[in-house]
Amino acid sequence: MTTSPIALGEPTVGASELAQVQRVFESGWLSGAGPTCARFEKAFSLISGVAHTVATTNCGSSLHLAQRVLGTEPGDEVIVADYTFPATGHSVMWSGAQPVFADVRADIWSIDVEHAASLVTDRTVGIIAVDPFGQPADYDELRQLTDRHGLWLVEDAACAAGASYKGRPTGSLADIASFSFHGRKGITAGEGGALSTDDPELAGHARKLHTYGIAPALSREGAATLPVPAFDELGYNYRMSDVQAGIMLAQLDRLPTLVARRRAVAERYRELMDDIEAISLPVELDDRVHPYQSYVITIGPELDRGAVALELRARGIGCNFGTYASHLQPLYGDQPALPVSAGLFASHLAIPMHANLTDDEVARVSAVVREVVGLPSTRA
Known part of the structure; x- marks a missing residue:
């Protein structure tokens, strides 16, 4: 491999x-x-x-x-x-x-x-x-x-x-x-x-x-x-x-193909990781088409997101936090608490998502995620 x-x-x-x-x-x-x-x-x-x-x-x-x-x-x-x-x-x-x-x-x-x-x-x-x-x-x-x-x-x-x-x-x-x-x-x-x-x-x-x-x-x-x-x-x-x-x-000429491939990658991630209790996968509603600019998983509270990220990177899997809870940024001063956004900011982790990913790479990412969060790989 x-x-x-x-x-x-x-x-x-x-x-x-x-x-x-x-x-x-x-x-x-x-x-x-x-x-x-x-x-x-x-x-x-x-x-x-x-x-x-x-x-x-x-x-x-x-x-x-x-x-x-x-x-x-x-x-x-x-x-x-x-x-x-x-x-x-x-x-x-x-x-x-x-x-x-x-x-x-x-x-x-x-x-x-x-x-x-x-x-x-x-x-x-x-x-x-x-x-x-x-x-x-x-x-x-x-x-x-x-x-x-x-x-x-x-x-x-x-x-x-x-x-x-x-x-x-x-x-x-x-x-x-x-x-x-x-x-x-x-x-x-x-x-x-x-x-x-x-x-x-x-x-x-x-x-x-x-x-x-x-x-x-x-x-x-x-x-x-x-x-x-x-x-x-x-x-x-x-x-x-x-x-x-x-x-x-x-x-623009590539757009339909690029979106289709990203959606296929997202579906394969779901097939390979939807049974991992320590993480949650992104939800796509039936009345929307999601282009998956990023694929963001939610790390459960029993895990240290930073430690998970560092271990993934050590094993060659690119990752990063999702995006920002804007109200927590110092520029905006004191803001009322927004617990959902703050929770996502603290728990989200983006894993590889782009149209050039091969099926083997998707399988490898999924296998490494399973290993890092403590669930052995049971799927091909």
């Missing part, structure tokens, strides 16, 4: 991505918001089930743009799912508003809608739901809540490209959705992000703000005169480069 290390995550890239990059090089337009970005945005809108996509530098910049165009102002409060990478809460602070963290469901780890409802005040302007590790949150119930109080709804779909909720693709489940194409994500250009929406005014405003507050240069190509844009609003440089967009076009 091979003893080569098995990586926690790994991108699937190759000749098709190189061919798209070559095409961008030959076009002569490598910088941001160019013709290749426009092609990517059109393609991504199709898979997200929306009319408009704006390609961005990353998910954090997309979340910031979303709040800017939705009118978030200093002094406002935004309810945020607590169990998430802190970029979600950071984006609220970048907008000058205050993140108010809501606890999460114990089974699928997304925002607890009832707890979120209890946090609404006269300063609340919106809710940012998170699709933890790719599985969508409860968007029908969230929409009922936001409609009842006149709030906006943003989907942090950083991990959720290729996922769906009740037959609807991520990207189409809220007023605006924000995606990440970081190297650990299911599709990647190393970095990058996207903002998706059906609202043409929101999309147009986001496009203006992501280019310093003016229309991108591509919109002025071929003009009969010499257009000189005027800066009338503070914007940012949140543009994806055309080189990244070329890579993303190839990744």
